[in-house]
Amino acid sequence: MAENRGKPRGELAELSAQLQNLCTAGKRTERELRNAKKDVFKKVINYMTLGMDMSALFPMMTSCANLSSDDLVLKKMLYLYLTHYASQTPDLALLTINQLQKDCADHDPMIRGLALRSLCSLRVANFLEYVVTPIMTGLSDRHPYVRRTAVMGVLKVHHIDPTTVAQQGMVERVKRLLSADSDVQVIANCLSVLMQLEPPSRLVERAFLYSLLNRIKEFSDWGQCQVLELASHYPPSGEAEVYDLLNALEDRMGHTNSAVVLATIKVFLRLTINMTATHQQVLERIREPLKTLISRDDAATAYAALSHVLLLAQRAPMIFENDATAFFCRTHDPWFVKKLKLEILAAIANSSNVYDIVTELTEYARDISPTMAREAVRAVGRIALAVPDSGGIIERLLLFLDAGNAGGSSGSEHLVSEALVQLADVVRRYPDTAHVVVGALGDLGVYGNITEPAARASYVWLIGQFGALVPEAPYILEPFVEGFAAEEPAVRLALLTSAVQLFFRRPPEARGLLGAALAAGVADEHMDVRDRALMYYRLLRADAAAAERVIAPPLLVVPWFSEALSPEARDAVFEEFNSLSVVFQQPSGAFIERQAYHSLESEPEPPAPAATTGDLLALEAPELVNAQRATNLLADADMDGGAGGAGGSGRDTPSAAAAAAALGSDLLDLSLGPDVAALPGASGSMGPGGMYGGPMPHPSPAYTVLPPTPQPPQIGSLQQQQPGQQQQQWDMLGSLMGPPPPLPPPQQQQQQHQLQPLPQQWGGAPPVQGLPPHQQQQHHMMMAGGVGAAPAPAAAAPPASGAGVGGVAMPLPGGMAMFGGGAGGGRAAAAAGPGAGVGELLGLLDEGPMMRGPGGGMTMVGQQQPQQPQPQQQQPAHAAPVQELVLNSKARMTPGSFQDEWRRLSPAHSASLTVSAASVASLTANNHRDFTQHMAQANIHTIASGGQPPNFRYYFYGQQQQSPAAAAAPSSAASLFLVELLLRGVGAAGGSLTVTVKTTDAARLPAFLEIWNACLAGYLG
Amino acid sequence: MASAASAIYFLNLRGDILLERKYKDDVDREIAESFRDRILNARDRDATAVHVPIRTLGSVTFMYLRHADIYILLLTRSNGNAMLSFRFMTSLVSLFQSYFEGDLCESSIRNNFVLMYELLDEVMDYGLPQMTDPAILKTLILQKGYRSDGLLGPGSAADVAAKKARDAAAAANATLAVTGAVGWRREGLKYKRNEVYLDLVEQVNVLLSNNGTVLRNDVVGRIQMKCFLSDMPELRLGLNDQMQDATFHQCVNLGAYESQKVVTFVPPDGEFELMRYRVAEGITLPFKVLPVISEVGRTRLEAAVSVKANFSHKLQAGPVVVLVPVPDNTASAKLLVTAGRAKYDATRKALVWKVPRFLGGAEHTLRAEVTLVAATRDKKPWGRPPIQMQFQVPMLGCSGLRVQYLRVVERKQGSAYKVDKWVRKLCKSGDFLIRI
Helix, strand or coil, X not given: CHHHHHCHHHHHHHHHHHHHHHCCCCCCCHHHHHHHHHHHHHHHHHHHHCCCCCHHHHHHHHHHHHHCCCCHHHHHHXXXXXXXXXXXXXXXXXXXXXXXXXXXXXCCHHHHHHHHHHHHCCCCHHHHHHHHHHHHHHHCCCCHHHHHHXXXXXXXXXXXXXXXXXXXXXXXXXHHHHHHCCCHHHHHHHHHHHHHHCCHHHHCCHXXXXXXXXXXXXXXXXXXXXXXXXXXXXXXCCHHHHHXXXXXXXXXXXXXXXXXXXXXXXXXXXXXXXCHHHHHHXXXXXXXXXXXXXXXXXXXXXXXXXXHHHHHHHHCHHHHHHHHHHHCCCCCCCHHHHHHHHHHHHHHCCCCCHHHHHHHHHHHCCCCCHHHHHHHHHHHHHHHHHCCCCHHHHHHHHHHHHHHHHCCCCCCHHHHHHHHHHHHHXXXXXXXXXXXXXXXXXXXXXXXXXXXXXXHHHHHXXXXXXXXXXXXXXXXXXXXXXXXXXXXXXXXXXXXXXXXXXXXXXXXXXXXXXXXXXXHHHCCCCHHHHHHHHHHHHHHHHCHHHXXXXXXXXXXXXXXXXXXXXXXXXXXXXXXXXXXXXXXXXXXXXXXXXXHHHCCCCCCCCCCCCCXXXXXXXXXXXXXXXXXXXXXXXXXXXHHHHHHHHCHHHCCHHHHHHHHXXXXXXXXXXHHCXXXXXXXXXXXXXXXXXXXXXXXXXXXXXXXXXXXXXXXXXXXXHHCHHHHHHHHHHHHHHHHHCCCCCCHHHHHHHHHHHHCCCHHHCXXXXXXXXXXXXXXXXXHHHHXXXXXXXXXXXXXXXXXXXXXXXXXXXXXXXXXHHHHHHHHXXXXXXXXXXXXXXXXHHHHHCCXXXXXXXXXXXXXXXXXXXXXXXXXXXXXXXXXXXXXXCECCCCCCCXXXXXXXXXXXXXXXXXXXXXXXXXXXXXXXXXHHHHHHHHHHCCCEEEEEEEECCEEXXXXXXXXXXXXXXXXXXXXXXXXXXXXXXXXXXXXXXXXXXEEEEECCHHHHHHHHHHHXXXXXXXXX | CCCCCCEEEEEECCCCEEXXXXXXXXXXXXXXXXXXXXXXXXXXXXXXXXXXXXXXECCEEEEEEEECCEEEEEEECCCCCHHHHHHHHHHHHHHHHHHHCCCCCHHHHHHHXXXXXXXHHHHEECCEECCCCHHHHHHHCCCCCCCCCCCCXXXXXXXXXXXHHHHHHHHHHHHHHHHCCCCCCCCCCCCCCEEEEEEEEEEEEEEECCCCCEEEEEEEEEEEEEEECCCCCEEEEEECCCCCEEEECCCECHHHHHHHCEEEECCCCEEEEEEEEEECCCCCCXXXXXXXXXXXXXXXXXXXXXXXXXXXXXCEECCEEEEEECCCCEEEEEEEECCCEEEEECCCCEEEEEECCEECCCEEEEEEEEEECCCCCCCCCCXXXXXXXXXXXXXXXXXXXXXXXXXXXXXXCHHHCCEEEEEEEEEEEEEEEECC
């Protein structure tokens, strides 16, 4: 077959001739003719399967088949062919409509159903008129086979043209069937169709659900899954009802179909979510079925089940604490199953089972596969962090170091590397263990053996931080410094910090080391390294005591390390139990492109914490979603940045500028967190992962410092990740786009770095000196967004930074780039796009109460500056205050960016009005579609809507239509208007509407409100 | 948000598309082809991530599983239900197997693609699973799978006509069969002799430490039935309640099991899996293994492994294979066994000891002196992977689960209904590992 692929033309001609020939019977008997036709058809289908274009045969195929129309197999092949090519050749397909319609009235239900299914699957919008009648007839066919096909037809038509479905009242017909039909398969299909058309919570109703549950055994496995899915959305009226439902469904857990079992588990979890004690019992009850699913031979099932167990284990580790052995790896488990099992083991470890788990993990560390061995060590590290009584565990980690030692240059480097990285984290968590850990390090002749940058960086950091405990510390670092240039950036950064720290701890010995390190650092090519070296150097020269406070403070205890997923995001995932979200550990928004009809399908949750990973990630590189989870956040920012930079105009200036300002002030603290900086998680080592876009071979946990820690600057230090990241993004972009000589972002970054020495001087900044005009402009642009609301700092900031730039003589190419790169001013806004992404990232990393702030970056600004910028008050830096507003009819916004904006902005306008019951009805009529379509006419688009009667929520957005000229200038992104509309129904008395408007452009708010009010009033009459 | 598949593909191991069935038009062939380029042949990525059965590229999620020499790939753009999708794919495999009366593989797909298209049309509509039960579908789609070269055997015209009439009648009944209480069984079956075969197959998974402590053990068992019974009999199977968890064939009345712990069912005709269960407590291990492995110097390794059959002397184990791993740098091994044969297998890096018949209560040992090649430079220390053991012991139940009774009741015929009942047991090794 495959060898024929080369000559489709010849085949096509041959087949065409054969078909032509078969259209006339000739001398053949009827049966011969039929078999000959079948053979040719089979060939056609075969070529079609191989991907060859057979659409040219359309007329011959149809006439051939129609001439022996009583042959079912021939018919099926023809229909398959039809549905495959109809959308390509609608004109020809039109010819077959007649035959299909005739078949829809055949006496054989099988043919009726078949024809109807094919008719609905033609997917040509023009044919809808021919499809509607057969569907309507089919819905009341006497045979269930036809009815269930017709029900699916409704969904197909809906996806081609929802209005037809609405006009014909098809949904109502389906609903009637749902409640009245006798055939369970018809009911199951009705259910599937309706659940796709509207949120299940609106569908589920007590009496109806009960009737379904009473008949659940009659349904096919798949039908049962649908019923259970519906049941999981049922809001029980009270505890008694919950128990009834649980009892009724308990036997489903013994079903052989794993999908039914998991669907049942979902129902159990969802029904009892508000009943703590019962929920606990449910968790106990589902444990065994889950373990059974895991023990299935079929790895894919086990994988899906394990993903769910992991989610549950993260929520409530206690339920599985006695089941550790169930998650021990089997020899034949595929890697992805083993990895999940390790994650689960790490999640459920507590003081009662930790010994067994760690012993088992130690066995895995001997695994032949280095990846598996590393994962095992990493799991031990995570357990050490999580389980308070970690003495024994740390010993295990140290044993891994020994494993490397004993064998000399043995094959255990990966263990040593991973153990070093984990130990560095453990010491940050439990500083009192430092003595033990560092003691073991001392005789580890690592510097030659350990090649991995992350491990080297960890090692250097440990030596620097605990230099006092290691007598020969300076001499250990010496060879590192000698080979400074050969090290990876992460190691170089760590070396700088460690050298300074050692210097403060043991000045006489480390003096030479420090000098050498700084000299090498200042001469370094890498931007971050050079920056840090310079900064240390100046700080040391300016005020050594301050430098010590900043660079070598006593080790700060990290109370806990953040998980890859915030609790809020995990709850969002839990909401989507039994779906891909759980497998990816991402809320569905992160990996699904919402189509128009999806927006009505799900509950709106714009303020949800769902945006752990921006939609951009999903669109750009969603495969990362499945990659190393810990790196996701890091890679996210990069991808985000890449996208933001590449399509910079997609983001509006103010938000970008605000983020840039946030970035700027974050950078003020660059110097404040050396210990963080030295860790592999910090900027430099993030680079590799980000730069290559792929999963880092070696992700270090993203860590965070809780807001209530005594030293707020540490928060800033966390954000120090930013410069490095941005640098990397642009490196990456640069490599993609070819070498842009004056890199704009480094320039921007450079400027911000120059702010660093002046954090205290904001109030009394010297006047602008010798700042190139374009530079100033650019600054203005960048700062205006973020600080516009705080006039004094806003005024002071650009000069201050300008002075910073101008005041320091920079003998560096970077400085040149900075001055020369003014032309990049326009691009700065685009460059700030990534900043916004990073800001979000940081907001998520920081799991404190700030989480809910209008945006991670912004929150941080709030800590640094007395006044929190109020974006809605800011004036656009460039655009003249034009008051008129034309909304963009083609405005495009992803739910993710909407959420970001919504969280970032504060309300600019809110109002509420009461509406009559009729208005409420008209708003909700037709599944809200009439209303949202009405608003769309005014170019106010709906991003999400939903809710449960009587309360509904809508989210709209409008985007300013820009003149082409304005659109071309990347600095002036279109203004955005985001609207939340809350509809509270009060029964027959009507209801109230609460409108909250947020905008990026306060100047045009009145104009927008005018449009909005006119439009709303127009609808409500 | 019900999950809906967008398309199903069957691909060979190279990633060539063998069969394509699109249910929605939100994916196209190129996306499926990117499966080959970006998932199957992904080289630049971490090799270990490649085989994760669920991946997302763009906003399309790929769920796939491998069966024999093909991949089954399901695409979706929605937030699909992973468990359901995989389960659906495995149902497809068994459906096709049942139609082909052979395995689903690349050649059987090539020979049967028309039939497969027909079936794929019925099993799913617009991405939503419809019915996958072979028993019902076979009444709807009668075409037999072609075992060989896809030639329809010649048949007389009368045959065809008779078949057609049967088809029509069956088609009319087909979906009605689903609605009846007993969708998995046809009415009016007749057998000369009523026979029931019950096979209790248990698979023991064990992990022992080197001193014989049980680190982990469980038994995954299944009850396989073969029924050749007339009319509509109801079977009642009494089991002692030893199971941690059990799942049942759809024919089992789950409510009755929950309340009385009796497995009550009207069986499908022919062969089917009645239930699966898992036991984690009260397991008697069929074998006790005591390994002593010591590295003597750098070039020698001594191994002594003794295996004792821990079951009644009336039983005997089928071929028992013990794999004792040895280091990579093994040069040769001197072996001494009290039963069976043993040799050093360089490809498996193990001493392979086969005992064709292992009597209950017997104890056999393997002694080995392994010579290692002295490495010139320091080698990675030997990881000491566990000893593996494979065996089959007929008529042994190691989980403690017993069939207490199996009753067959036919309402209409009452006591005139005679049934021959056969019960077999088999204990197999699953993951039977002994650490050294």
